[in-house]
Each structure stands twice: as C-alpha cells, then as structure tokens.
Amino acid sequence: MRFDIISVLPDLLQSPFAHSILQRAQKKGIAEIVVHNLRDYSTSKQKSVDDYPYGGGSGMVMTIPPFAACIEKLKSEREYDEVIFMSPDGETLNQAIANQLSGKQNIIILCGHYKGIDQRIRDIYVTREISIGDYVLSGGELPAAVLVDAVVRLIPGVLSDETSALSDSFQDGLLDAPVYTRPADWNGHKVPDILLSGNTPEIEKWRFEQAVERTRARRPDLLDE
Numbered sequence: 001m002r003f004d005i006i007s008v009l010p011d012l013l014q015s016p017f018a019h020s021i022l023q024r025a026q027k028k029g030i031a032e033i034v035v036h037n038l039r040d041y042s043t044s045k046q047k048s049v050d051d052y053p054y055g056g057g058s059g060m061v062m063t064i065p066p067f068a069a070c071i072e073k074l075k076s077e078r079e080y081d082e083v084i085f086m087s088p089d090g091e092t093l094n095q096a097i098a099n100q101l102s103g104k105q106n107i108i109i110l111c112g113h114y115k116g117i118d119q120r121i122r123d124i125y126v127t128r129e130i131s132i133g134d135y136v137l138s139g140g141e142l143p144a145a146v147l148v149d150a151v152v153r154l155i156p157g158v159l160s161d162e163t164s165a166l167s168d169s170f171q172d173g174l175l176d177a178p179v180y181t182r183p184a185d186w187n188g189h190k191v192p193d194i195l196l197s198g199n200t201p202e203i204e205k206w207r208f209e210q211a212v213e214r215t216r217a218r219r220p221d222l223l224d225e
Contacts, residue, residue: 071083087112099171180192
C-alpha cells in the first residue's frame with residue numbers, strides 16, 4: 001500500500017514515519033510512505049504556496065497551482081483510490097474508516113495550512129475529507145500521521161500478531177476490556193481470578209461483559225449506534 005503525502009512542512013513527518021510499526025511496515029515492503037514538499041511545485045521565485053483570500057478577511061489561503069501540479073504528476077505515475085484532505089470539517093476518523101482504507105492500494109493525502117486550501121482543489125481533486133476531531137491544529141501533518149498509523153497497522157503482515165488488531169477497541173463497536181500481565185499480584189492488587197483459570201470460554205465471556213460495561217460507562221453513544 002502506498003501513501004503520497006503532500007505537505008509544506010515535510011520534515012515534520014520524518015519522525016512519525018521512522019519509528020515503531022510504520023517503520024517496520026516500510027522495511028517489510030508492506031507500506032510505502034512518500035512525503036512531497038509542496039514548495040517544490042511552486043513556480044514563484046520565493047517558492048510561496050499561499051496568497052490573500054478573495055473577499056478580504058484574516059489569514060492566508062493555500063493556492064491552487066502547487067497542489068494541482070503535484071497531484072497531476074502523481075496521477076500520471078499510478079492510479080489512486082482516494083485523494084484525502086485532512087480537514088476539521090471532514091468526516092470524523094473512526095475504526096470503520098481505517099478498516100475501509102486499509103483495503104486500498106494508493107492514497108494521496110493533502111495537508112493544509114494557514115486558513116485552508118483554495119476550495120477548487122477540494123472540488124476538483126479531493127475524493128474524501130477526514131478529520132481527527134472537533135478541534136483545529138496548525139496544519140494537516142499530524143492528522144495525516146494519525147490516519148496513516150491507524151490504517152497501516154491493519155494491513156496483514158504489519159503486526160507480529162495479526163489477531164491483535166482484530167481485538168482493538170472499536171473493532172466490534174465496543175471499547176476493549178481491561179488487560180493484565182505479570183505479576184499476578186502486585187502489592188496486593190491482583191489480576192482477576194478468571195484470567196488465571198485457563199477456561200477460555202469463560203474468559204471470553206468475561207472480556208465481553210467487561211467491554212460492554214466499560215463502553216456503557218465511558219462511551220454510551222457507541223451502544224446507541
């Protein structure tokens with residue numbers, strides 16, 4: 001699976017993609033993550049990528065030509081399943097979206113800055129807009145890193161234990177049950193006896209009940225859905 005990320009601050013994404021699961025996925029050749037510097041596609045002498053908004057108002061708007069040039073170049077090299085714009089007014093990222101995107105082959109992700117990007121880029125090129133929450137960040141790089149991480153970990157072969165992702169919170173519409181490891185007794189705080197019983201059906205029943213209870217207490221909206 002390939003991600004092409006278009007950013008005005010490509011260095012900001014070096015660390016998130018160079019460690020842990022994302023690094024492992026790239027070394028295995030399962031995922032390819034390429035970050036493109038938007039300024040490389042600017043034709044102005046100053047390599048600017050923004051201008052004042054028509055109609056007045058505060059802030060600057062990212063211009064059409066650099067984005068269009070980069071997107072067109074990428075599209076001339078391969079077909080893309082999605083062109084995603086990370087935007088606070090997009091659909092909120094959830095596990096279902098991550099699952100869906102993990103089945104794609106090639107994705108372009110646009111990272112905005114300033115007041116946003118010219119609406120015509122969104123109208124002409126963008127196929128999907130995704131938000132990571134109801135708040136505004138300085139740019140789309142961190143949301144892009146979140147999206148890529150959420151998707152890549154679901155691709156078969158990325159995690160050492162491929163069943164691990166299937167038991168994550170939200171995969172079945174519930175939060176995950178509490179988890180424990182050694183020691184079984186730490187300063188009088190003990191692991192629930194059921195987890196030490198070896199009775200797999202009863203353990204699975206307990207985990208489901210705990211997941212429902214935790215979801216009801218912390219995210220009752222998920223049960224409504």
